[in-house]
Amino acid sequence: MLTKRLIACFDVVEGRVTKAQQFQDNIDVAPAEDLAQQLYEDQIDEIVFYDILASAERRMIDLPVVRAVARHVFVPFTVGGGIRSIDDMFEVLKAGAEKISVDSMAVREPDIIRQGAEAFGRQCIVLSTQVQRVGAREGIPSGYEVFIDGARTATGLDAVDWVRRGEELGAGEIVVNSIDRDGTASGYDLEITRAVADAVNVPVIASGGAGTIDHIADGLTAGGAQAAIISSILYSPRFERNLGVRELKDGLRERGVAMRPYLD
Amino acid sequence: MIGVIDYRAGNAPSVGYALERLGIEHRLVAAPEALETCDRVILPGVGAARATLDSLAASGLVAPLTRLVIDERVPFLGICIGLQVLFEHSAEGETPCLGWIPGGVQRFDDGTQRVPQIGWNAVRLRRPHPVTARFPDGGHCYFVNSYYAAPADPGDVLGETSYGVEFCSIVASLNIVATQFHAEKSGELGLGILASFATWDPSC
Numbered sequence: 001m002l003t004k005r006l007i008a009c010f011d012v013v014e015g016r017v018t019k020a021q022q023f024q025d026n027i028d029v030a031p032a033e034d035l036a037q038q039l040y041e042d043q044i045d046e047i048v049f050y051d052i053l054a055s056a057e058r059r060m061i062d063l064p065v066v067r068a069v070a071r072h073v074f075v076p077f078t079v080g081g082g083i084r085s086i087d088d089m090f091e092v093l094k095a096g097a098e099k100i101s102v103d104s105m106a107v108r109e110p111d112i113i114r115q116g117a118e119a120f121g122r123q124c125i126v127l128s129t130q131v132q133r134v135g136a137r138e139g140i141p142s143g144y145e146v147f148i149d150g151a152r153t154a155t156g157l158d159a160v161d162w163v164r165r166g167e168e169l170g171a172g173e174i175v176v177n178s179i180d181r182d183g184t185a186s187g188y189d190l191e192i193t194r195a196v197a198d199a200v201n202v203p204v205i206a207s208g209g210a211g212t213i214d215h216i217a218d219g220l221t222a223g224g225a226q227a228a229i230i231s232s233i234l235y236s237p238r239f240e241r242n243l244g245v246r247e248l249k250d251g252l253r254e255r256g257v258a259m260r261p262y263l264d
Numbered sequence: 265m266i267g268v269i270d271y272r273a274g275n276a277p278s279v280g281y282a283l284e285r286l287g288i289e290h291r292l293v294a295a296p297e298a299l300e301t302c303d304r305v306i307l308p309g310v311g312a313a314r315a316t317l318d319s320l321a322a323s324g325l326v327a328p329l330t331r332l333v334i335d336e337r338v339p340f341l342g343i344c345i346g347l348q349v350l351f352e353h354s355a356e357g358e359t360p361c362l363g364w365i366p367g368g369v370q371r372f373d374d375g376t377q378r379v380p381q382i383g384w385n386a387v388r389l390r391r392p393h394p395v396t397a398r399f400p401d402g403g404h405c406y407f408v409n410s411y412y413a414a415p416a417d418p419g420d421v422l423g424e425t426s427y428g429v430e431f432c433s434i435v436a437s438l439n440i441v442a443t444q445f446h447a448e449k450s451g452e453l454g455l456g457i458l459a460s461f462a463t464w465d466p467s468c
Contacts, residue, residue, distance in 0.1 A: 002385045002427060003404065043451065045384060045406075071281050076406055076449050096277045098310070098408075098449060121311030121345075123380050123408040172380055172408075201374060203382045226383065260384040260404040263452060 003258045004220045005045040005227035006248060007205065008234055010035065011052045012081075015065045018052075019236045021183035029235055032065055037072040039234065042245040043262055046076045048101065048126075048229065052150065054082025055104055061088070063095045070096025078126055086115050093120065101175070103128040104148035107155050107162075110169055117170025122202075127171035131159040131192055132179040144192045151179045159192055160199050167200045174200055175229065178208035185211025185232055185239075188219040197224030205229055213243070213251035220257050266290040266462060267302030269329070269346075271319040275448075279308045279343070282448040282455055288462045296328045304338050304462070305329065308448070309345025310408070313354040313361060313369065316345045326362070333440065334364060341395070341461045342442030347435060348413055350442055356411050365437055366416035372409075377428040380410040387423045387433050387445065394464045395441045396422065396434065398456035405433070405445035405454060412444060439466040 010017045010032055017035050018026040029035065036047055049069060051061045061082045070077055079092050080101025089100045100120075106113050106127060116125040130151045136143040144159035155162075163174045176196045178189035188206040197204040206219035207229035216228045233243055249259045266283065270276035270292040283290045290306075293299050307329075309316055320326050333340045342350055349361045354369035361369070372379045384404040389396055412431035415421055422441070423434030433444045441461065447454040 002381060002383050002407075005383050040451075070278065071284070074282055074285070074449060074455055075451055076408075076446070090272070093275060093310075094277055096275075096281055098275065098278065098446075119311075119315070121315075122410070123382065124310060173382060201378050202380065203378055226378065 001258055003260045004252070006216070006245065006259070007046040007048055007227050007229045008039045008044045009207070009229045009231040010047065010049045011231075012049055012062070012065060013053055015062065017235070019183065019232060019238065021238075027237060029237065033068040033072065035235060036069040039245070040073045040075060043260075044075065044245050045260055046078070046227070047073055048078040048080070050101065051079075051081030056150065058082075061092060063091060066092060066095040066097055080126070080128060085112070086119050089116050089120060089124075093124070099124050099126050099173075101126040101128045103130070106166065107146065107148050107157065110165065113166055113169035113171050117172070122170050122172040125171050126173045126175060127163065127166035128175040128177065129159060129163060130177050130179050131189075133189070133192070142192070142195055144195075147179060151182075160195050163196050164199050167202055171202065173203045173205060175205045175207050176225075177229070181209025183232060184209055187211065187215040188223055188225075188228075190218055190223045193219060193223035193225055203227060213248060213255070216248065217252055217255040217257055220252070265302050267293040267299050267305045269305065269307045269320070269325065270294045271316070271323055271325070274308050274316070274319075275310050276308050279306055279448045282458055283462075286455060286459050286462070288459070293325075294323060296324050299325070299328050299332065302332070302338075304340070305332060306341045306343065306461075307346035307349075308343045309347075309349070311345060313345060313348055313356045313411075314359045316349055317359065317361065330362070330364075337439040337466065339461065339464050339466055340440045341447075341458075342440070343447055344409065344444060347442035347444050348411060350435070350440065351413050351415070354411060364440060365420060365435060367414050367420070369411050369413050371411050373428055380408055381427045382408050385425050385427065385445075387425050389423055389434075390421055393422050393436050393441070394468075395436070395457060395460045397460050399453060403453045405443070405447070405450040407433070407445045409444055
């Protein structure tokens, strides 16, 4: 039976993992390479790495850091931020990533999804979406709108329409990141996560807001997601007590969620 | 020396990093000349069957690989697409494949499962084999696939996994072993398979 996945998410600035609240007030955590190695040894299922300034600074992702992380991580590794072309994707894959996450660029030029899926296979292309609850209105029937550029720019796109379009174009997984919940430790936005999981047939990843084991379990059951992105709960200095992968998985299993067994 | 076949749509660097961690001598092989010093071969893979085969053909690697694996019988490990292209035919784009192992490759049923399958799933071993000597029966490995292989000879199935159907997740025939999961991305269990492959002598 396919198990649910716990994905550790890194927001990386100059090779270091930082932690934000609702896309602001980043605080420094640790070098990406060290944290990646530590989480691999703690048996995390997957790691995703966003170079959060690459897009705004209009530069290519920090490849030496991607390479350094890839050398220590023998679980799947996704990289996003600043990807503008098939050649950029190729460079990131050659540096040792398995998957490419596209976000703002995909909204501006949706054909990049199709091109990436054609060149590297659908499984390589993760469509990441930053969504905010804005209330149902004309053009936004789901009540959730897609934002880009680090949640600064509204797109006028309906979140559910956009992920359907992304799947059609060739995205192999969809990340639903709630701007309202990001870094708040108040739980995933289950409503939009569920709506996306019901709308597409590719795996869906819940993101933004996991602060407790119950939140993660909810995302993977009521939210209908196949995987959960976590960060604060693992390593944020704002948390009184961080939890390890084993503790998280034991708790999830107790709540009836199938997880990859922890190896002694 | 293990030759890791390096083609545009592949993920040879990830396999290289895993072998580096294990301290296993290897080289990335992008052209036929580089194969000459290799006495075992890994064919990694991500992406589509046709793109993989086209890329191998464009690099002039199909004939020298066939000579090494089929005529000289050097130990061979295929990974993911590197498993699927070993069969006669893939339903993915109706692609004729290498035909080293009898059987075909078909698609998961979109009606009952999310496709692609992405994540960690259990691998049950059907028989003992030197390459899975370190692998615990039922251990979890990382899969990313929309298609799966159906070997014509059930004797070629070394491992099985469930995803709506029971499918062959490890194939083994003579000097050939291949995993549908990403052994290089399946944590310590996957590294164990790579380590066992590195010392495997199929003639024993």
